[in-house]
Amino acid sequence: MVTETEYQQLLAVLDDLIYGVGDDESHPLSAAMALVGTLIKTYENQHFPKLAELFPELAEKTSSTCEREYPIEKREIYEHNP
16 A cells, blocks of 8 residues: 555656656666556555546546547547657
């Protein structure tokens, strides 16, 4: 279990890892970056409410609008190449 203090430290570590590793999946620290990201996500899932829980009416509207306007077979994923 991650404490709030450890969570704050993990955020700082992730910032440093992102700066050093970037999107280089072959970097020696990329696995560490993934682990830190997973720990942060786990903490956030346990301690922060989901937007859908806070605003259920918006979540339902957004989901149905997205599915209607962008059927799954028509959606494409674009990579951003800086």
